[in-house]
Amino acid sequence: MSYDNNHECIYSIQVNAGKGINISARTFHLGQGDYLKIYDGKDNTAQVLGVFTGSAMLGLTLISTSNHLWLEFFSDAESMGEGFRLLYSRVIYEDSKCHKWDNVLPFPPASFSTF
Numbered sequence: 249m250s251y252d253n254n255h256e257c258i259y260s261i262q263v264n265a266g267k268g269i270n271i272s273a274r275t276f277h278l279g280q281g282d283y284l285k286i287y288d289g290k291d292n293t294a295q296v297l298g299v300f301t302g303s304a305m306l307g308l309t310l311i312s313t314s315n316h317l318w319l320e321f322f323s324d325a326e327s328m329g330e331g332f333r334l335l336y337s338r339v340i341y342e343d344s345k346c347h348k349w350d351n352v353l354p355f356p357p358a359s360f361s362t363f
């Protein structure tokens with residue numbers, strides 16, 4: 249099993265106000281050129297907690313300073329991986345949206361679209 253090429257996925261996670269979010273990877277295997285970017289806030293204007301490629305997130309636990317996390321996953325046109333399964337603490341809300349690029353953008357993309 250693996251994810252598809254040319255995808256962008258946005259994940260928005262929220263917990264109760266006043267709480268932080270612990271996040272760690274149970275599995276994490278990305279192909280060449282693909283990455284997961286984690287923001288410490290409710291959108292992609294927040295501070296970046298980390299950008300993870302390959303198996304780089306394995307063994308790490310990240311802790312947010314607020315009760316929101318925003319994650320962006322990007323896969324380019326070739327070389328897929330198995331993807332990832334993340335564990336979060338205390339989640340009360342989560343949402344995800346993915347789309348396939350209609351036109352393949354140059355990698356790396358100039359910017360992310362928002363949904």
Ligand SMILES: [Ca+2]
Nearest residue numbers: 279280326327
């Ligand atoms: Ca790739």
